[in-house]
Amino acid sequence: MPMHVIYGGTFDPLHHGHLRLALEVSERLGNVPVNLVPCHIPPHRGETGATAAQRLRLLELAIAGEPHLNIDDRELRREGASYTADTLRQLRNELGEDAPLVMVVGTDAFASFDRWREWQQIPGLAHIVVVRRPGTVLTPKSEPAKLLENRAAKSIEALGRQASGLTFELDPPWLDISATGVRERISSGRSARYLVPDTVLAEIKKMGLYGACPVKNF
Numbered sequence: 001m002p003m004h005v006i007y008g009g010t011f012d013p014l015h016h017g018h019l020r021l022a023l024e025v026s027e028r029l030g031n032v033p034v035n036l037v038p039c040h041i042p043p044h045r046g047e048t049g050a051t052a053a054q055r056l057r058l059l060e061l062a063i064a065g066e067p068h069l070n071i072d073d074r075e076l077r078r079e080g081a082s083y084t085a086d087t088l089r090q091l092r093n094e095l096g097e098d099a100p101l102v103m104v105v106g107t108d109a110f111a112s113f114d115r116w117r118e119w120q121q122i123p124g125l126a127h128i129v130v131v132r133r134p135g136t137v138l139t140p141k142s143e144p145a146k147l148l149e150n151r152a153a154k155s156i157e158a159l160g161r162q163a164s165g166l167t168f169e170l171d172p173p174w175l176d177i178s179a180t181g182v183r184e185r186i187s188s189g190r191s192a193r194y195l196v197p198d199t200v201l202a203e204i205k206k207m208g209l210y211g212a213c214p215v216k217n218f
Contacts, residue, residue, distance in 0.1 A: 003029060003160050004095055005129075006072065007104040008037040008084065010179070011055050012048045013204060014062050015196045017177035019069070021131060024172035025104050026068040028156055029129075034104070035072040036063070039082035043117070049183055050209050052076045061199040085118035088125040092164075100160050101126040107136040114143035123151060123167075127159045132171045187211030 007022050014036075022034045038055050042048070048055065056073055063069040074090065075082040084103065091101060103126045105113075110130045113119055122128070130148055138145040153159055153166040177195050185192045187210055192201060205212045 001099045003032050003100040003102060004091065005029060005032055005034045005102045005104065006037050006087070006091070006126075007034050008039060008075070008082075008087070010042050010048055011036070011038045011059060012050055012179050013055065013058050013182060013196060013210070014200060015177045015179060015182050016194070017175040019062060019066075019197070020175050021104075021106075021172065022069055023066075025129065025131070025170065028170060028172070029102070029159070031068060033068055033070050035070045037072045037075055037087065040075045040078060041081045043081040043083060050207075054207060054209060058200045058203055061203055062197050064199070083117045085116070085121055085125070088122060092125050098163050100163055102129055102159055103127070104129045104131060106131050106133045107138060108133050110144050110148075111136060111138055111142075112144075113147065123147070123165050126164050127153075127166045127168070129159075130167060130169045132169065132174070134174055134176055183210045 005025065007025065009018065011018060022036065026032060026034045036059060038052070038059060040052055050058070056071070056076060059071050063071065075087060078086070088101065088103065095101060105128065107130055116122070138148065148167045148169060151165060151167040153168045156168050159166055159168060182192050182195050185195070186204065204210060
């Protein structure tokens with residue numbers, strides 16, 4: 001059965017680090033499509049700098065013409081906070097019990113995995129690919145560290161041979177870009193070029209997002 005891969009996030013805004021990571025995952029999993037899942041209301045942070053519709057528009061511009069990246073906007077269409085377990089449960093119902101389902105998460109987010117709602121149910125719904133992020137390590141013997149070790153797949157190919165339940169750690173080249181840093185640059189009038197796609201930056205400027213001003217040089 002084809003593997004279904006999701007990579008969720010606030011994407012506020014989407015930047016080249018997100019895009020490069022998604023493509024690296026796609027290649028390592030055999031050039032399967034990666035579905036970017038923008039969250040509606042992030043449960044663990046404050047309000048986003050751009051609305052759901054604006055973030056979706058930036059995503060559409062960013063991946064235009066890239067066959068290995070898709071957008072799944074189900075969380076934007078769902079009321080309330082966006083919880084991974086709800087999304088995975090919905091996908092599992094759509095895909096069936098036997099289809100391999102993979103969720104991608106960085107080590108920075110996975111470090112607090114045991115504080116996610118219904119986190120213990122997630123391995124029964126999907127595989128978890130943890131992408132190492134520079135400067136972030138899991139606390140030894142923490143619940144996330146034990147989960148990553150105890151369910152570790154022997155190879156990445158193993159993820160395609162069962163529906164869920166395995167973990168795999170990837171260490172791809174990482175562009176150390178943060179959405180927070182991008183927002184701060186834009187709001188202070190500094191250049192954010194080459195941190196986000198030019199089409200995305202032009203749209204940010206057009207919509208006046210993150211404190212962007214049309215008279216500033218981006």
